[in-house]
Amino acid sequence: MTLQEERKRNLRKKFKIFAAVFKMLIFLAIIVGIPLYLYFFQKDLINEFSSMENVHGLFEEYKTQGIFFYIGAQALQIIICIIPGQWLQFGAGYVYGFWLGYLFSLIGALVGTVLTYYIAKVLGHDAMHLIFGEEKFRKMVNKLNSKKAVIIVFFIFLVPGVPKDMCNYVAGLSEIKLKPFLIVSLIGRTPGMMGSLLIGRQIGTGGYVSAVVIAAIAVIAFVLCVVFRKRLTSIMNKGYDKLMKL
Template identity: 25%
Template sequence: MKKNPSFQVAKWVLIILVIGLVIWLSRSVFQVDANGIRDWILSFGLWAPLLYIVLYTVRPLIFFPASVLSIAGGLAFGAWLGTLYTIIGATFGAMLSFYVAKNLGKSLVRKKWSGNAARIQGQMEQNGFFYVLLFRLIPVINFDLISYLAAFAKVRFSSFALATFLGIIPGTFAYNFLGSSFVSGNPTIIAAAVIVFIVLTVVPILIRNRWINKQKLE
Protein backbone atom coordinates (compact mmCIF):
# COMPACT_ATOMS: atom_id res chain seq x y z
CA MET A 1 0.00 0.00 0.00
CA LYS A 2 1.48 3.32 -1.11
CA LYS A 3 1.51 6.24 1.25
CA ASN A 4 -0.17 9.44 0.27
CA PRO A 5 2.48 11.85 -1.16
CA SER A 6 0.82 14.72 0.71
CA PHE A 7 1.32 12.83 3.96
CA GLN A 8 5.02 12.35 3.19
CA VAL A 9 5.46 16.05 2.44
CA ALA A 10 3.58 17.03 5.61
CA LYS A 11 5.74 14.67 7.67
CA TRP A 12 8.98 16.17 6.42
CA VAL A 13 7.70 19.73 6.80
CA LEU A 14 6.78 18.94 10.41
CA ILE A 15 10.20 17.41 11.09
CA ILE A 16 11.95 20.47 9.61
CA LEU A 17 9.77 22.83 11.67
CA VAL A 18 10.49 20.91 14.87
CA ILE A 19 14.23 20.91 14.16
CA GLY A 20 14.12 24.64 13.41
CA LEU A 21 12.24 25.31 16.66
CA VAL A 22 14.74 23.30 18.70
CA ILE A 23 17.69 25.10 17.11
CA TRP A 24 16.07 28.49 17.79
CA LEU A 25 15.41 27.56 21.42
CA SER A 26 18.94 26.26 21.98
CA ARG A 27 20.55 29.36 20.49
CA SER A 28 18.15 32.10 21.55
CA VAL A 29 16.38 31.07 24.73
CA PHE A 30 18.92 28.78 26.41
CA GLN A 31 21.92 31.04 25.92
CA VAL A 32 24.57 30.02 28.43
CA ASP A 33 28.34 30.29 28.40
CA ALA A 34 30.95 27.65 29.17
CA ASN A 35 31.63 29.08 32.64
CA GLY A 36 27.95 28.93 33.52
CA ILE A 37 27.73 25.31 32.39
CA ARG A 38 30.90 24.45 34.35
CA ASP A 39 29.49 25.92 37.56
CA TRP A 40 26.17 24.14 37.12
CA ILE A 41 27.80 20.76 36.41
CA LEU A 42 30.20 20.99 39.36
CA SER A 43 27.30 21.82 41.67
CA PHE A 44 26.33 18.12 41.45
CA GLY A 45 29.50 17.06 43.26
CA LEU A 46 30.43 13.39 42.78
CA TRP A 47 27.67 13.02 40.20
CA ALA A 48 29.16 15.77 38.01
CA PRO A 49 31.12 13.46 35.63
CA LEU A 50 28.10 11.22 35.07
CA LEU A 51 25.85 14.24 34.52
CA TYR A 52 28.33 15.65 32.00
CA ILE A 53 28.46 12.38 30.05
CA VAL A 54 24.64 12.17 30.00
CA LEU A 55 24.40 15.79 28.84
CA TYR A 56 26.85 15.12 26.03
CA THR A 57 24.93 11.99 25.04
CA VAL A 58 21.58 13.81 24.64
CA ARG A 59 23.17 17.05 23.35
CA PRO A 60 22.50 16.22 19.66
CA LEU A 61 18.75 16.09 20.35
CA ILE A 62 18.70 19.77 21.42
CA PHE A 63 21.34 20.93 18.89
CA PHE A 64 23.49 22.48 21.61
CA PRO A 65 26.98 23.45 20.32
CA ALA A 66 29.43 20.63 21.02
CA SER A 67 32.37 23.06 21.19
CA VAL A 68 30.83 25.03 24.08
CA LEU A 69 30.14 21.85 26.06
CA SER A 70 33.66 20.53 25.37
CA ILE A 71 35.25 23.74 26.65
CA ALA A 72 32.99 23.55 29.70
CA GLY A 73 34.26 20.00 30.27
CA GLY A 74 37.83 21.27 30.23
CA LEU A 75 36.94 24.04 32.66
CA ALA A 76 35.20 21.60 35.00
CA PHE A 77 37.47 18.53 34.94
CA GLY A 78 40.77 19.60 33.41
CA ALA A 79 42.38 18.62 30.13
CA TRP A 80 42.76 14.87 30.72
CA LEU A 81 39.60 13.91 32.61
CA GLY A 82 37.62 16.42 30.55
CA THR A 83 38.86 14.73 27.38
CA LEU A 84 37.98 11.28 28.71
CA TYR A 85 34.44 12.23 29.76
CA THR A 86 33.86 14.13 26.53
CA ILE A 87 35.01 11.23 24.34
CA ILE A 88 32.63 8.87 26.17
CA GLY A 89 29.67 11.27 25.98
CA ALA A 90 30.37 12.37 22.40
CA THR A 91 30.64 8.77 21.18
CA PHE A 92 27.34 7.84 22.83
CA GLY A 93 25.77 11.04 21.46
CA ALA A 94 26.96 10.28 17.94
CA MET A 95 25.57 6.75 18.18
CA LEU A 96 22.24 8.18 19.35
CA SER A 97 22.20 10.65 16.43
CA PHE A 98 23.01 7.85 13.99
CA TYR A 99 20.18 5.69 15.35
CA VAL A 100 17.63 8.53 15.32
CA ALA A 101 18.58 9.63 11.80
CA LYS A 102 18.39 6.08 10.48
CA ASN A 103 14.91 5.60 11.91
CA LEU A 104 13.45 9.03 11.13
CA GLY A 105 14.91 8.99 7.64
CA LYS A 106 14.10 5.42 6.64
CA SER A 107 12.83 6.57 3.26
CA LEU A 108 16.14 8.31 2.57
CA VAL A 109 18.15 5.30 3.75
CA ARG A 110 16.19 2.90 1.52
CA LYS A 111 16.05 5.29 -1.42
CA LYS A 112 18.14 4.47 -4.49
CA TRP A 113 20.23 7.58 -5.07
CA SER A 114 21.41 8.64 -8.52
CA GLY A 115 24.22 10.67 -10.09
CA ASN A 116 26.91 12.11 -7.83
CA ALA A 117 24.80 11.32 -4.77
CA ALA A 118 24.83 7.63 -5.73
CA ARG A 119 28.62 7.70 -6.15
CA ILE A 120 29.08 9.32 -2.75
CA GLN A 121 26.65 6.87 -1.17
CA GLY A 122 28.55 3.93 -2.67
CA GLN A 123 31.90 5.25 -1.45
CA MET A 124 30.49 5.85 2.02
CA GLU A 125 29.06 2.33 2.16
CA GLN A 126 32.34 0.72 1.09
CA ASN A 127 34.75 3.02 2.94
CA GLY A 128 32.50 4.36 5.68
CA PHE A 129 35.10 3.97 8.43
CA PHE A 130 37.71 6.08 6.63
CA TYR A 131 35.26 8.79 5.55
CA VAL A 132 33.80 9.18 9.05
CA LEU A 133 37.29 9.12 10.57
CA LEU A 134 38.53 11.86 8.22
CA PHE A 135 35.57 14.14 8.94
CA ARG A 136 35.72 13.47 12.70
CA LEU A 137 39.36 14.55 12.72
CA ILE A 138 38.26 18.06 11.74
CA PRO A 139 36.67 19.77 14.79
CA VAL A 140 35.25 22.66 12.75
CA ILE A 141 32.88 20.41 10.78
CA ASN A 142 29.44 20.12 12.38
CA PHE A 143 29.59 17.06 14.62
CA ASP A 144 25.94 16.03 14.29
CA LEU A 145 25.79 16.57 10.53
CA ILE A 146 28.44 13.87 10.07
CA SER A 147 26.32 11.43 12.11
CA TYR A 148 23.20 12.14 10.04
CA LEU A 149 25.01 11.88 6.70
CA ALA A 150 26.64 8.60 7.73
CA ALA A 151 23.24 7.16 8.64
CA PHE A 152 21.67 8.25 5.35
CA ALA A 153 24.65 6.88 3.39
CA LYS A 154 24.23 3.43 4.99
CA VAL A 155 27.57 3.37 6.80
CA ARG A 156 27.79 0.29 9.03
CA PHE A 157 27.06 1.09 12.66
CA SER A 158 30.21 -0.63 13.97
CA SER A 159 32.43 1.25 11.49
CA PHE A 160 30.71 4.51 12.35
CA ALA A 161 31.08 4.04 16.12
CA LEU A 162 34.78 3.06 15.97
CA ALA A 163 35.68 5.84 13.52
CA THR A 164 33.86 8.36 15.71
CA PHE A 165 35.64 7.18 18.87
CA LEU A 166 39.09 7.41 17.28
CA GLY A 167 38.46 10.50 15.19
CA ILE A 168 37.24 12.78 17.98
CA ILE A 169 40.25 12.23 20.27
CA PRO A 170 42.52 15.02 18.88
CA GLY A 171 39.78 17.65 18.59
CA THR A 172 38.31 16.74 21.97
CA PHE A 173 41.67 17.16 23.67
CA ALA A 174 42.18 20.48 21.86
CA TYR A 175 38.89 21.91 23.14
CA ASN A 176 39.31 20.55 26.67
CA PHE A 177 42.91 21.72 26.95
CA LEU A 178 41.81 25.15 25.75
CA GLY A 179 39.05 25.25 28.37
CA SER A 180 41.26 24.02 31.21
CA SER A 181 43.96 26.58 30.36
CA PHE A 182 41.59 29.44 31.19
CA VAL A 183 41.21 28.05 34.72
CA SER A 184 44.95 28.31 35.34
CA GLY A 185 45.06 31.95 34.31
CA ASN A 186 48.69 31.41 33.27
CA PRO A 187 49.37 33.26 29.98
CA THR A 188 51.99 30.66 28.98
CA ILE A 189 49.58 27.74 29.43
CA ILE A 190 46.81 29.64 27.61
CA ALA A 191 49.18 30.40 24.71
CA ALA A 192 50.27 26.75 24.59
CA ALA A 193 46.63 25.64 24.58
CA VAL A 194 45.83 27.98 21.70
CA ILE A 195 48.80 26.64 19.71
CA VAL A 196 47.75 23.03 20.39
CA PHE A 197 44.20 23.88 19.35
CA ILE A 198 45.37 25.43 16.08
CA VAL A 199 47.72 22.51 15.30
CA LEU A 200 45.12 19.83 16.08
CA THR A 201 42.61 21.70 13.93
CA VAL A 202 44.78 22.55 10.92
CA VAL A 203 46.86 19.35 10.59
CA PRO A 204 43.83 17.02 10.18
CA ILE A 205 42.46 19.35 7.50
CA LEU A 206 45.76 19.16 5.59
CA ILE A 207 45.81 15.36 5.93
CA ARG A 208 42.21 15.12 4.75
CA ASN A 209 42.86 17.38 1.72
CA ARG A 210 45.96 15.38 0.79
CA TRP A 211 44.03 12.12 1.02
CA ILE A 212 41.17 13.47 -1.12
CA ASN A 213 43.61 14.73 -3.77
CA LYS A 214 45.33 11.34 -3.79
CA GLN A 215 41.98 9.62 -4.31
CA LYS A 216 41.21 11.88 -7.29
CA LEU A 217 44.51 10.99 -8.97
CA GLU A 218 43.96 7.25 -8.62
Protein backbone atom coordinates in the same frame (compact mmCIF):
# COMPACT_ATOMS: atom_id res chain seq x y z
CA MET B 1 -0.74 -3.06 -16.54
CA THR B 2 -4.42 -3.18 -15.57
CA LEU B 3 -6.31 -0.24 -14.10
CA GLN B 4 -6.52 -2.01 -10.74
CA GLU B 5 -2.77 -2.60 -10.65
CA GLU B 6 -2.18 1.03 -11.57
CA ARG B 7 -4.40 2.15 -8.70
CA LYS B 8 -2.58 -0.12 -6.26
CA ARG B 9 0.78 1.22 -7.40
CA ASN B 10 -0.39 4.83 -7.01
CA LEU B 11 -1.83 4.01 -3.60
CA ARG B 12 1.48 2.48 -2.45
CA LYS B 13 3.33 5.50 -3.77
CA LYS B 14 1.03 7.91 -1.92
CA PHE B 15 1.33 5.87 1.28
CA LYS B 16 5.11 5.90 0.98
CA ILE B 17 5.14 9.68 0.60
CA PHE B 18 2.70 10.08 3.50
CA ALA B 19 4.84 7.87 5.75
CA ALA B 20 7.99 9.82 4.85
CA VAL B 21 6.28 13.17 5.52
CA PHE B 22 4.84 11.89 8.81
CA LYS B 23 8.25 10.69 10.01
CA MET B 24 9.84 13.96 8.93
CA LEU B 25 7.22 15.99 10.81
CA ILE B 26 7.92 14.01 13.98
CA PHE B 27 11.64 14.59 13.54
CA LEU B 28 11.15 18.31 12.84
CA ALA B 29 8.84 18.60 15.84
CA ILE B 30 11.70 17.34 17.98
CA ILE B 31 14.52 19.42 16.50
CA VAL B 32 12.38 22.57 16.28
CA GLY B 33 10.20 22.05 19.35
CA ILE B 34 13.04 21.58 21.83
CA PRO B 35 14.93 24.75 20.79
CA LEU B 36 11.68 26.77 20.85
CA TYR B 37 10.85 25.45 24.31
CA LEU B 38 14.30 26.36 25.60
CA TYR B 39 14.20 29.78 23.95
CA PHE B 40 10.80 30.80 25.33
CA PHE B 41 10.68 28.95 28.66
CA GLN B 42 14.30 28.19 29.62
CA LYS B 43 16.23 31.32 28.64
CA ASP B 44 18.19 31.22 31.89
CA LEU B 45 19.48 27.76 30.98
CA ILE B 46 20.70 28.97 27.58
CA ASN B 47 22.37 31.97 29.22
CA GLU B 48 24.29 29.60 31.47
CA PHE B 49 26.23 28.53 28.36
CA SER B 50 26.94 32.02 27.04
CA SER B 51 30.36 32.27 28.67
CA MET B 52 33.05 30.06 30.15
CA GLU B 53 32.52 31.63 33.59
CA ASN B 54 28.83 30.68 33.58
CA VAL B 55 29.60 27.11 32.54
CA HIS B 56 32.25 26.81 35.26
CA GLY B 57 29.79 28.12 37.84
CA LEU B 58 27.06 25.72 36.72
CA PHE B 59 29.33 22.67 36.81
CA GLU B 60 30.83 23.70 40.17
CA GLU B 61 27.40 24.20 41.74
CA TYR B 62 26.02 20.90 40.45
CA LYS B 63 29.22 18.91 40.15
CA THR B 64 27.72 15.40 40.37
CA GLN B 65 24.44 16.15 38.59
CA GLY B 66 26.40 18.20 36.08
CA ILE B 67 28.10 15.03 34.82
CA PHE B 68 24.81 13.66 33.49
CA PHE B 69 23.78 17.07 32.21
CA TYR B 70 27.09 17.45 30.37
CA ILE B 71 26.86 13.99 28.80
CA GLY B 72 23.27 14.72 27.75
CA ALA B 73 24.22 18.10 26.29
CA GLN B 74 27.08 16.52 24.33
CA ALA B 75 24.73 13.89 22.92
CA LEU B 76 22.02 16.44 22.15
CA GLN B 77 24.45 18.65 20.25
CA ILE B 78 25.15 15.79 17.87
CA ILE B 79 21.44 15.24 17.24
CA ILE B 80 20.49 18.93 17.10
CA CYS B 81 22.36 22.17 17.82
CA ILE B 82 20.38 23.99 20.49
CA ILE B 83 22.96 25.08 23.07
CA PRO B 84 26.00 27.30 22.44
CA GLY B 85 28.60 24.57 22.85
CA GLN B 86 31.93 26.32 22.52
CA TRP B 87 32.34 26.49 26.29
CA LEU B 88 31.05 23.03 27.24
CA GLN B 89 34.32 21.16 26.92
CA PHE B 90 36.30 24.08 28.35
CA GLY B 91 34.07 23.96 31.43
CA ALA B 92 34.29 20.16 31.70
CA GLY B 93 38.09 20.30 31.53
CA TYR B 94 38.21 22.87 34.31
CA VAL B 95 35.74 21.20 36.68
CA TYR B 96 36.31 17.48 36.07
CA GLY B 97 39.92 17.48 34.92
CA PHE B 98 41.32 16.29 31.62
CA TRP B 99 40.79 12.54 31.78
CA LEU B 100 37.35 12.55 33.41
CA GLY B 101 36.29 15.37 31.10
CA TYR B 102 37.50 13.33 28.13
CA LEU B 103 35.64 10.23 29.37
CA PHE B 104 32.37 12.15 29.77
CA SER B 105 32.85 13.78 26.37
CA LEU B 106 33.37 10.40 24.72
CA ILE B 107 30.28 8.95 26.39
CA GLY B 108 28.17 11.89 25.23
CA ALA B 109 29.52 11.66 21.68
CA LEU B 110 28.96 7.90 21.62
CA VAL B 111 25.34 8.23 22.79
CA GLY B 112 24.60 11.01 20.30
CA THR B 113 26.20 9.12 17.41
CA VAL B 114 24.30 5.89 18.13
CA LEU B 115 21.01 7.78 18.40
CA THR B 116 21.45 9.64 15.10
CA TYR B 117 22.55 6.43 13.37
CA TYR B 118 19.34 4.66 14.37
CA ILE B 119 17.09 7.70 13.97
CA ALA B 120 18.09 7.69 10.29
CA LYS B 121 17.24 3.99 10.01
CA VAL B 122 13.82 4.56 11.57
CA LEU B 123 12.98 7.60 9.42
CA GLY B 124 14.31 6.04 6.22
CA HIS B 125 15.65 7.45 2.95
CA ASP B 126 12.54 9.38 1.95
CA ALA B 127 12.41 11.41 5.16
CA MET B 128 16.15 12.10 5.02
CA HIS B 129 15.81 13.26 1.41
CA LEU B 130 13.08 15.69 2.44
CA ILE B 131 15.21 17.05 5.29
CA PHE B 132 18.66 17.27 3.66
CA GLY B 133 17.84 17.17 -0.05
CA GLU B 134 17.81 13.99 -2.15
CA GLU B 135 20.81 14.70 -4.38
CA LYS B 136 23.04 15.90 -1.56
CA PHE B 137 22.08 12.96 0.66
CA ARG B 138 22.57 10.37 -2.10
CA LYS B 139 26.04 11.71 -2.91
CA MET B 140 27.06 11.39 0.73
CA VAL B 141 25.63 7.88 0.96
CA ASN B 142 27.66 6.88 -2.11
CA LYS B 143 30.81 8.24 -0.48
CA LEU B 144 30.23 6.21 2.67
CA ASN B 145 29.57 3.13 0.54
CA SER B 146 32.96 3.51 -1.14
CA LYS B 147 36.36 2.06 -0.28
CA LYS B 148 37.39 5.43 1.16
CA ALA B 149 34.51 5.58 3.65
CA VAL B 150 36.74 5.41 6.72
CA ILE B 151 39.08 8.20 5.65
CA ILE B 152 36.13 10.36 4.61
CA VAL B 153 34.48 9.92 8.01
CA PHE B 154 37.78 10.49 9.81
CA PHE B 155 38.50 13.81 8.13
CA ILE B 156 34.90 15.02 8.43
CA PHE B 157 35.13 14.68 12.21
CA LEU B 158 38.77 15.76 12.46
CA VAL B 159 38.65 19.02 10.52
CA PRO B 160 37.09 21.95 12.43
CA GLY B 161 34.24 23.77 10.72
CA VAL B 162 33.25 20.86 8.45
CA PRO B 163 29.48 20.13 8.81
CA LYS B 164 29.19 16.86 10.72
CA ASP B 165 25.45 16.66 11.40
CA MET B 166 24.40 15.02 8.13
CA CYS B 167 27.24 12.47 8.23
CA ASN B 168 25.78 10.77 11.31
CA TYR B 169 22.41 10.36 9.61
CA VAL B 170 23.95 9.28 6.30
CA ALA B 171 25.92 6.56 8.08
CA GLY B 172 22.68 5.04 9.35
CA LEU B 173 21.46 4.54 5.78
CA SER B 174 24.77 3.57 4.21
CA GLU B 175 26.59 0.23 4.12
CA ILE B 176 29.03 1.23 6.86
CA LYS B 177 28.45 -0.69 10.08
CA LEU B 178 27.88 1.06 13.40
CA LYS B 179 31.05 -0.18 15.15
CA PRO B 180 33.52 1.00 12.48
CA PHE B 181 31.66 4.30 12.19
CA LEU B 182 31.74 4.81 15.95
CA ILE B 183 35.44 3.99 16.19
CA VAL B 184 36.52 6.25 13.33
CA SER B 185 34.23 9.17 14.23
CA LEU B 186 35.32 9.13 17.88
CA ILE B 187 38.98 8.99 16.86
CA GLY B 188 38.35 11.94 14.56
CA ARG B 189 36.65 13.89 17.35
CA THR B 190 39.39 13.13 19.90
CA PRO B 191 42.01 15.79 18.98
CA GLY B 192 39.43 18.57 19.14
CA MET B 193 38.00 17.24 22.40
CA MET B 194 41.42 16.93 24.01
CA GLY B 195 42.47 20.38 22.87
CA SER B 196 39.33 22.01 24.26
CA LEU B 197 39.58 20.13 27.56
CA LEU B 198 43.25 21.02 27.99
CA ILE B 199 42.67 24.68 27.14
CA GLY B 200 39.77 24.87 29.59
CA ARG B 201 41.83 23.20 32.30
CA GLN B 202 44.78 25.54 31.81
CA ILE B 203 42.62 28.67 31.71
CA GLY B 204 40.78 27.55 34.82
CA THR B 205 44.06 27.19 36.71
CA GLY B 206 45.52 30.42 35.38
CA GLY B 207 47.83 28.74 32.87
CA TYR B 208 47.10 31.14 30.03
CA VAL B 209 50.48 30.62 28.38
CA SER B 210 49.95 26.86 28.37
CA ALA B 211 46.50 27.36 26.86
CA VAL B 212 48.00 29.39 24.02
CA VAL B 213 50.69 26.74 23.47
CA ILE B 214 48.07 23.97 23.32
CA ALA B 215 46.02 25.97 20.83
CA ALA B 216 49.14 26.50 18.69
CA ILE B 217 49.94 22.77 18.79
CA ALA B 218 46.37 22.00 17.71
CA VAL B 219 46.74 24.32 14.71
CA ILE B 220 50.09 22.74 13.76
CA ALA B 221 48.60 19.24 14.07
CA PHE B 222 45.74 20.24 11.80
CA VAL B 223 48.15 21.62 9.18
CA LEU B 224 50.24 18.42 9.32
CA CYS B 225 47.10 16.33 8.76
CA VAL B 226 46.34 18.36 5.65
CA VAL B 227 49.93 18.17 4.35
CA PHE B 228 50.25 14.41 4.92
CA ARG B 229 46.66 13.56 4.04
CA LYS B 230 47.72 11.11 1.29
CA ARG B 231 49.85 9.08 3.68
CA LEU B 232 47.08 9.15 6.26
CA THR B 233 44.62 8.08 3.59
CA SER B 234 46.81 5.09 2.75
CA ILE B 235 47.06 4.05 6.40
CA MET B 236 43.33 4.45 6.97
CA ASN B 237 42.46 2.50 3.83
CA LYS B 238 44.60 -0.43 5.01
CA GLY B 239 42.58 -0.59 8.19
CA TYR B 240 39.25 -0.30 6.40
CA ASP B 241 38.71 -4.01 5.78
CA LYS B 242 39.61 -4.89 9.37
CA LEU B 243 37.16 -2.35 10.76
CA MET B 244 34.36 -3.49 8.46
CA LYS B 245 34.72 -7.03 9.85
CA LEU B 246 33.95 -5.84 13.39
